[in-house]
Amino acid sequence: MIVLPRPALRSNSCVLLFLCSSFASLIAIISGLTTRLSAGWAIDLSETIGWLCKIRILVLFVLRTMFVWLLVFAAIDRWLSASIHNHRRNLSTLKNARRSIIIVTLFSLVLNGPLLYCYEANLIGTPAKCFGYSTECRLYTDLSFTIGIIVIPSLLMTLFGFLTINNIHQLKKRVNTRNSSITNPNMSINLHVQQQKKRTNRSLFKMLCVQVLFLILCSAPYVIYRLYITFASTTSSKSELQKAIEGLLFNLCTNLTYLSTAMPFYIYTLFGGTMFRNELLHVAKSTYRKCRCL
Numbered sequence: 001m002i003v004l005p006r007p008a009l010r011s012n013s014c015v016l017l018f019l020c021s022s023f024a025s026l027i028a029i030i031s032g033l034t035t036r037l038s039a040g041w042a043i044d045l046s047e048t049i050g051w052l053c054k055i056r057i058l059v060l061f062v063l064r065t066m067f068v069w070l071l072v073f074a075a076i077d078r079w080l081s082a083s084i085h086n087h088r089r090n091l092s093t094l095k096n097a098r099r100s101i102i103i104v105t106l107f108s109l110v111l112n113g114p115l116l117y118c119y120e121a122n123l124i125g126t127p128a129k130c131f132g133y134s135t136e137c138r139l140y141t142d143l144s145f146t147i148g149i150i151v152i153p154s155l156l157m158t159l160f161g162f163l164t165i166n167n168i169h170q171l172k173k174r175v176n177t178r179n180s181s182i183t184n185p186n187m188s189i190n191l192h193v194q195q196q197k198k199r200t201n202r203s204l205f206k207m208l209c210v211q212v213l214f215l216i217l218c219s220a221p222y223v224i225y226r227l228y229i230t231f232a233s234t235t236s237s238k239s240e241l242q243k244a245i246e247g248l249l250f251n252l253c254t255n256l257t258y259l260s261t262a263m264p265f266y267i268y269t270l271f272g273g274t275m276f277r278n279e280l281l282h283v284a285k286s287t288y289r290k291c292r293c294l
Contacts, residue, residue, distance in 0.1 A: 013097035014077045018207075020101050021070035025261035028063035031056060033258055046121065047129035053121040057130065061115055061145070065108035067261055068153045071211060073100040075160040082167035111148050114140060127229060127250040135230065142226045150219050157212045211263070218260035222253040 046053045077100075081092040118137030121130050132138035229246070 011094070013092050013094050014074050014081070016094060016097045017070050017074040017077060017100065021067050021074070024063045024066040024070065028060055028067060028261050029258055031063070032060050033255075044130075048121055050121045053130035054116045054119050057115050057119045058112060061112040062108045064257075064261070065111055065149055066104050068149050068215065069104045069107065070101065071215070072153045072156050072160075073097070073104065075157045075164070075212075079160045079164045079167065082164050082171060084167065084170050111144055127247060138226075138230045142223070142230050145226070146223045150216070150223055154212065154216050161209055161212070211260075214263050215260045218256050222257045225249055225253045 046056045077092050077097065080088050083089050114137075118132045118134070118141060119130060120133040123129050123131050123133060126132075132141050229250075
């Protein structure tokens with residue numbers, strides 16, 4: 001969030017989507033993990049206060065939805081920017097990126113709005129005290145999370161990922177053809193600038209692919225466990241050992257979902273190419289100089 005607004009990056013529409021996605025993931029981590037940690041010390045107020053339980057769940061799921069769907073629009077933006085057709089490339093703009101953010105925000109609120117009704121505090125016999133109070137509510141939560149946040153976004157990101165790869169191959173062929181026919185020095189300079197932009201686009205696409213992979217791997221166990229809990233028999237018919245195992249699995253799978261939202265910085269640093277690392281180094285040097293002047 002400190003590096004992405006840099007002047008060298010902020011004019012890119014995909015970077016704006018990455019920035020908003022990172023902001024959503026940060027708040028999701030704060031709203032989710034702080035209560036997970038406080039629950040371990042039995043001081044989580046959302047487990048006993050109904051309205052606080054509802055608000056926390058709504059904020060958490062809305063931000064998770066925004067985090068994922070902003071990546072979907074980032075994948076679409078990469079496909080547009082890598083297209084060989086001018087009218088498609090012209091759609092990859094900051095204005096359209098801002099429109100995408102508004103659409104994602106409204107969609108996230110509509111999708112997760114019913115959670116205000118479904119979640120209650122002080123529940124007994126559930127993996128957490130702040131949980132869906134009925135089978136219907138739990139089923140809606142599971143299906144909305146599975147289909148609306150995991151399955152459909154993953155399919156769309158995979159689809160546009162392959163389409164982007166196809167566009168990149170087509171662009172490479174065109175660049176090779178132009179290189180063999182260049183005689184004007186000005187044309188050579190323009191081609192060099194275009195190639196730099198394409199390297200930036202490839203770095204952004206690589207970052208996106210790795211982030212999608214982490215999202216699927218970290219979310220799949222949680223989806224499977226939630227569906228199992230919804231359709232399994234009631235807790236009263238289970239032994240204490242089985243309850244303990246299910247409680248452990250719930251904590252592991254839930255905490256694993258936060259891993260995908262906490263990984264963007266490492267993904268950008270390792271897979272963002274020299275573009276992101278140079279900007280990160282510049283920010284570090286600038287901060288160091290300011291600290292020395294104090």
